[in-house]
Amino acid sequence: MKKIFTSISIIIVAMTSATAQSMQTTYFLDNNMYSYRINPAIASEKGFVGIFLNNLNFTTGSSNGVNSLIYHTPNGLVTGFNSAVTPQEFLDNLKDRNRFNAEENIALLSIGIWTKHDFFNNIEVNVRGYQNAGIPKDLFGMLKSGIGTYDLSRTSVNVQSYLEVAYGLSKKINDKVSFGFRLKFLAGLENLNVSATNANFSIEAQSLSCTSDLTLRCAANMLKIPTKPSVQVPSRMVLDYGHIGFNRDLTPSGYGGAADLGITVKPVDELSISLAVLDLGAVNWTYNVVGLNQGGGLNCVEMSDISDGAIPDEMKAAWERLQEFVEFTPQEAGWKSLELMPVNLNLGIRYRLPAYERLSFGALGTYRINKYLRFWEVRAGAAVTPIDWFSITANYGCNSNK
Numbered sequence: 001m002k003k004i005f006t007s008i009s010i011i012i013v014a015m016t017s018a019t020a021q022s023m024q025t026t027y028f029l030d031n032n033m034y035s036y037r038i039n040p041a042i043a044s045e046k047g048f049v050g051i052f053l054n055n056l057n058f059t060t061g062s063s064n065g066v067n068s069l070i071y072h073t074p075n076g077l078v079t080g081f082n083s084a085v086t087p088q089e090f091l092d093n094l095k096d097r098n099r100f101n102a103e104e105n106i107a108l109l110s111i112g113i114w115t116k117h118d119f120f121n122n123i124e125v126n127v128r129g130y131q132n133a134g135i136p137k138d139l140f141g142m143l144k145s146g147i148g149t150y151d152l153s154r155t156s157v158n159v160q161s162y163l164e165v166a167y168g169l170s171k172k173i174n175d176k177v178s179f180g181f182r183l184k185f186l187a188g189l190e191n192l193n194v195s196a197t198n199a200n201f202s203i204e205a206q207s208l209s210c211t212s213d214l215t216l217r218c219a220a221n222m223l224k225i226p227t228k229p230s231v232q233v234p235s236r237m238v239l240d241y242g243h244i245g246f247n248r249d250l251t252p253s254g255y256g257g258a259a260d261l262g263i264t265v266k267p268v269d270e271l272s273i274s275l276a277v278l279d280l281g282a283v284n285w286t287y288n289v290v291g292l293n294q295g296g297g298l299n300c301v302e303m304s305d306i307s308d309g310a311i312p313d314e315m316k317a318a319w320e321r322l323q324e325f326v327e328f329t330p331q332e333a334g335w336k337s338l339e340l341m342p343v344n345l346n347l348g349i350r351y352r353l354p355a356y357e358r359l360s361f362g363a364l365g366t367y368r369i370n371k372y373l374r375f376w377e378v379r380a381g382a383a384v385t386p387i388d389w390f391s392i393t394a395n396y397g398c399n400s401n402k
Contacts, residue, residue, distance in 0.1 A: 028383040028393040039276035040180035041262035043120035050110035068093040122168040129161035152199040160191040188254030190220035214293035219253040219285040238327040256283030278344040291328025
């Protein structure tokens with residue numbers, strides 16, 4: 001029984017925590033063309049045109065460090081589920097609820113134009129995506145130790161992407177104040193959500209009993225999830241998400257809109273304070289695939305043993321086992337849901353040395369309000385611009401989840 005859950009659990013390592021450079025780090029740079037993404041009141045110094053993949057931005061983050069999931073042993077790097085790592089050592093490095101998130105912004109078209117009366121206009125077409133997961137420690141404990149009683153009710157996974165068409169305008173009101181906004185049309189590409197409102201498992205040597213209320217919702221017209229006979233109850237058809245196919249239907253799965261608002265104030269010439277609210281809006285999704293998992297008193301499925309091996313092999317086996325363990329019965333499609341965008345609040349401050357204005361110091365705080373996860377980040381750094389077209393920054397950040 002323990003081996004069954006160990007193999008299933010390896011899939012979670014695909015969400016290994018890390019922190020990559022994000023758009024937030026560019027706040028400290030002087031010649032950043034895309035500064036209006038952090039605060040629409042901050043205009044680019046020059047006009048520009050970018051066509052097709054002219055800017056790629058990827059960010060990953062977690063409430064955990066990499067060393068909480070990956071361990072170095074005499075046999076090489078292994079996951080925390082490997083037998084070489086003790087349950088206590090593994091679980092002591094985890095939080096009660098573990099957050100994993102990622103974000104992407106792929107620019108297809110970017111245009112920045114200065115017009116009369118010092119108006120800066122920007123137009124963008126982007127593909128954006130968010131991935132969030134909240135995993136309780138009990139899930140890791142169940143997958144690592146097997147026998148026991150576990151509460152997984154706070155498990156959640158959300159993956160979404162959409163096409164964004166944005167128009168922005170910034171204006172310098174006077175020497176002290178600048179204001180800006182961006183208006184966005186959103187076309188939803190896909191939204192996959194798995195949530196557990198009730199999931200309690202009791203595992204014995206040869207059996208599994210549970211009370212569960214899990215929901216899977218997928219809004220993606222381009223994807224097709226077939227069905228297959230249930231492993232637990234062969235007479236029942238369940239979603240076969242191990243064989244997802246593609247449709248020729250490229251129509252959006254939802255429509256929406258959002259806005260960015262920003263202001264900058266300079267109390268003195270050397271000091272600049274900025275405040276912005278980003279992605280204030282929503283998307284109305286239509287879910288073409290809906291599945292429910294409402295279990296109680298399930299029997300354990302017999303599966304072949306999997307010995308400890310390479311991480312990719314364990315992950316592949318885990319995915320195959322996961323499909324047999326967590327089954328969703330298809331429901332009537334066509335559900336609609338208006339979902340708010342993940343809203344960002346940015347508060348920044350920069351100070352330039354009077355003796356050498358090309359050297360600046362600053363800090364940027366971000367708070368994300370998300371339906372699934374909330375967290376904050378604070379970043380402090382310095383930047384120097386030795387020549388007009390070249391700027392370099394060094395900064396450090398810390399974050400948390402709520």
